[in-house]
Amino acid sequence: ILNVEQSPQSLHVQEGDSTNFTCSFPSSNFYALHWYRWETAKSPEALFVMTLNGDEKKKGRISATLNTKEGYSYLYIKGSQPEDSATYLCAPQTGANNLFFGTGTRLTVIP
Amino acid sequence: NAGVTQTPKFRILKIGQSMTLQCTQDMNHNYMYWYRQDPGMGLKLIYYSVGAGITDKGEVPNGYNVSRSTTEDFPLRLELAAPSQTSVYFCASTLTSGTSGGRRILFEQFFGPGTRLTVL
Numbered sequence: 001i002l003n004v005e006q007s008p009q010s011l012h013v014q015e016g017d018s019t020n021f022t023c024s025f026p027s028s029n030f031y032a033l034h035w036y037r038w039e040t041a042k043s044p045e046a047l048f049v050m051t052l053n054g055d056e057k058k059k060g061r062i063s064a065t066l067n068t069k070e071g072y073s074y075l076y077i078k079g080s081q082p083e084d085s086a087t088y089l090c091a092p093q094t095g096a097n098n099l100f101f102g103t104g105t106r107l108t109v110i111p
Numbered sequence: 112n113a114g115v116t117q118t119p120k121f122r123i124l125k126i127g128q129s130m131t132l133q134c135t136q137d138m139n140h141n142y143m144y145w146y147r148q149d150p151g152m153g154l155k156l157i158y159y160s161v162g163a164g165i166t167d168k169g170e171v172p173n174g175y176n177v178s179r180s181t182t183e184d185f186p187l188r189l190e191l192a193a194p195s196q197t198s199v200y201f202c203a204s205t206l207t208s209g210t211s212g213g214r215r216i217l218f219e220q221f222f223g224p225g226t227r228l229t230v231l
Contacts, residue, residue: 031216031217036220043201043224043225046219051216089153089154096215097142097161097167097217098159098169099220100156101155
């Protein structure tokens with residue numbers, strides 16, 4: 001069992017606010033770090049797959065950074081919109097074949 | 112492409128019954144996974160397969176069995192249903208990349224729509 005921590009567990013922000021969440025994971029035996037977005041009553045969808053220390057990825061208003069030496073990744077959302085409301089999961093890959101999912105940060109954007 | 116499909120969408124079982132959850136993907140992905148989602152617990156890996164004929168246990172395999180006779184299909188079998196198996200089950204698939212720093216990297220996982228199972 002891998003110790004993957006996501007914080008905060010949940011948060012509410014006003015429409016237009018920018019926000020960020022943290023994913024902490026063991027830095028040893030690191031392969032990659034995945035971020036997924038999971039809307040209620042739907043299936044998880046991939047946002048980013050990050051592999052290198054210092055990696056930065058961006059998709060629209062969402063971006064992520066990775067620090068493999070200290071074992072953390074940040075996900076940023078700029079100018080949150082109600083459609084950004086979802087649970088955001090991080091999942092490190094620390095072996096050849098599978099991911100280990102965190103419990104997620106549940107974001108609610110209030111119009 | 113249909114992507115990853117799962118059947119059934121919903122099922123209610125009695126304790127001790129058995130059933131098979133079906134999962135099919137049409138993306139020619141070599142890796143396939145079964146997860147269960149329990150409230151507040153995230154996704155837990157039950158079993159996975161790295162190709163036809165090869166399966167391996169994940170974090171929570173007890174009470175389940177799998178097989179992978181083709182690249183497309185990865186069914187999950189519950190032999191003696193128990194209330195603790197009440198959950199939402201997701202199947203996922205992916206490809207593996209080349210290597211980064213000498214390590215094989217998993218591409219993004221594609222998830223099916225899920226099967227909601229209740230055991231009473």
